[in-house]
Amino acid sequence: MIFVTVGTDAPFDRLITAVDRWAGESAREDVVAQIGRSNLRPRFIRVHQFLDPPQFAEHFSSAEFVIAHAGMGTILSALRYGKPLIVMPRRATLGEQRNEHQLATARRLSEMGKVTVAFDEMELAERLKQLDRLRAADPIGPYADPSLIAGLRGFIQNLD
């Protein structure tokens, strides 16, 4: 199964439309998408506007590949569960978010080898054609850097 998620309530129709087109062209029948508050009616993929956290976790964990917006929640989950991930950043210039932080996140994390990025629908189509070559990044543990944890813990325990 391929799981597609826009991460939040905010729709990201550009992503869903592009994946739907690819699913139609390549006759993939195992694509499930969480599309947010969108009126889109994709033809080839199954959609949910929202998924409860348990349902979301179930889809995420049973997915072979994840295709998503470049949100940190999704990226951290993919790294944690070792899922091959393609992200397409939401763009402020297209009214998809308030500023270009997804673009910046995607660029930086791609340089670090943490995610595969498609910067637009054309690139996404290219990446999807080579989906079987997509690999998961090295998984991360359940918690933040020990140095960050220790710093916070020290601050909390030494208040007085």
Add this chain to the structure above:
Amino acid sequence: MEPAKKKVLAIASGGGHWVQLLRLRPAFAGCDVTFATVRPGYKQDISEGSFIVVRDCNRSHKLRVLWSAAGILLLLIKVRPDVVVTTGAAIGYFAVRFGRWVGARTIWVDSVANVEELSMSGQMAGRHADLWLTQWSHLQRPEGPGFLGSVL
């Protein structure tokens, strides 16, 4: 006698903010933790501490911002935390600003999604936080924010 457990209010809005807050949990070991966020379904993510749902908001809906801010203030009065820890966004800003009023020390951990510059809420809240952190070493400044590591 054992010293009293520190009361921690760990608060974040949904999605990535919440996922990042969860990754800080070992820092709260041995504390009396209350988690506050915006979706009831997130309760299943935590196994320790108590869990409270608050109203979310963002800058585009002015009335909702006031409503949400009032909710955060009530929450702080009820919980009376020694420390407020937040990974953002808007509700975390209010928790840092109002945390002072109930005598709490406050920690702002800017989201790892802010790679090129701090979030707007981070820039606004950071100066009021007792501990102000970015998760990117290239964004740390002598006058703050500091850098100790990241959730990645």
